[in-house]
Amino acid sequence: SIPLGFFGGIGAASRNGILVKGSNFLEALNDVKVVVFDKTGTLTKGQFSVTGNYPAEGFTPQELLRIAAYAESHSSHPIAESIRSAYGEVIPGEAVTDYNEISGHGIAVTVEGKAVLAGNARLMEREGIASQIPQQSGTVVHIAVDKQYAGYIVIADEVKEDAQRAIQELNALGIRKTVMLTGDAASVAESVGRQLGIQEIHAELLPGDKVEAIERLEREKGPKEKIIFVGDGINDTPVLARADVGIAMGGLGSDAAIEAADIVIMTDEPSKIAAAIGIAKRTRTIVW
Ligand code: ADP
Numbered sequence: 236s237i238p239l240g241f242f243g244g245i246g247a248a249s250r251n252g253i254l255v256k257g258s259n260f261l262e263a264l265n266d267v268k269v270v271v272f273d274k275t276g277t278l279t280k281g282q283f284s285v286t287g288n289y290p291a292e293g294f295t296p297q298e299l300l301r302i303a304a305y306a307e308s309h310s311s312h313p314i315a316e317s318i319r320s321a322y323g324e325v326i327p328g329e330a331v332t333d334y335n336e337i338s339g340h341g342i343a344v345t346v347e348g349k350a351v352l353a354g355n356a357r358l359m360e361r362e363g364i365a366s367q368i369p370q371q372s373g374t375v376v377h378i379a380v381d382k383q384y385a386g387y388i389v390i391a392d393e394v395k396e397d398a399q400r401a402i403q404e405l406n407a408l409g410i411r412k413t414v415m416l417t418g419d420a421a422s423v424a425e426s427v428g429r430q431l432g433i434q435e436i437h438a439e440l441l442p443g444d445k446v447e448a449i450e451r452l453e454r455e456k457g458p459k460e461k462i463i464f465v466g467d468g469i470n471d472t473p474v475l476a477r478a479d480v481g482i483a484m485g486g487l488g489s490d491a492a493i494e495a496a497d498i499v500i501m502t503d504e505p506s507k508i509a510a511a512i513g514i515a516k517r518t519r520t521i522v523w
């Protein structure tokens with residue numbers, strides 16, 4: 236038989252904008268000792284704004300931004316959306332062909348017949364293009380046109396106000412460790428992690444590295460302990476599926492993330508994780 240209290244717990248959660256896909260996941264929250272966060276869109280707003288534009292010789296800032304926006308025209312990544320909105324003009328569909336998104340790297344695409352790359356230093360390295368070392372801190376998108384380096388654009392995201400509260404509340408609930416996993420640069424990851432007081436930071440990870448990191452944390456944990464992963468589903472759906480309890484941010488998150496997750500937070504507030512654990516603890520008290 237199913238204890239009635241579980242339905243009460245799931246109901247209480249849903250009234251708080253927390254969708255729990257089964258009583259087993261609510262039960263598992265009682266034993267969570269490690270909470271692992273994705274950075275972009277989870278701890279940060281995922282709404283970048285362009286803060287720097289550094290064209291290489293032969294390009295103007297306007298041209299660099301236009302090429303970047305065209306390259307990013309088909310991507311749903313928060314980086315892409317910010318570059319398109321900074322450009323602000325309509326992008327003719329026929330200008331962009333052979334679109335390829337390279338997860339954890341960026342975009343390879345043909346723009347007006349030219350081979351364009353837009354992404355991180357790892358993408359440039361992989362394609363044998365020497366990129367400049369950025370003069371400004373932030374998330375950097377390097378651009379190359381027909382194998383020639385065209386410059387870079389710097390974008391910055393903001394930490395969610397609610398993220399600070401989330402970490403404090405998790406600590407108060409007796410969580411042993413908070414961890415951040417990100418594909419972004421170490422400098423950006425460390426600055427966000429320091430602001431929030433996150434204990435362990437792993438940066439410059441490919442989507443597969445994030446799965447490995449979760450598997451390692453699972454090997455390190457105690458026999459009854461559970462691990463939560465919280466993400467927005469952009470490049471982290473496999474991690475959502477792999478964690479003991481996968482939690483997706485429902486507002487920003489993709490359909491695939493909502494599908495892969497065990498719990499969906501409709502409001503995108505990371506502090507709802509502490510609220511969910513609180514509800515799980517009260518539900519257990521009522522059941523037994
Ligand atoms: P995060 O772990 O921060 O959510 P992702 O795994 O989604 O990051 O991406 C990792 C890195 O790959 C980004 O920080 C960026 O450097 C690069 N990248 C991914 N997608 C794009 C894109 N559409 N345009 C440019 N760069 C991208």
Ligand code: MG
Pocket residue numbers: 273274275276467468469470471
């Ligand atoms: Mg992400």
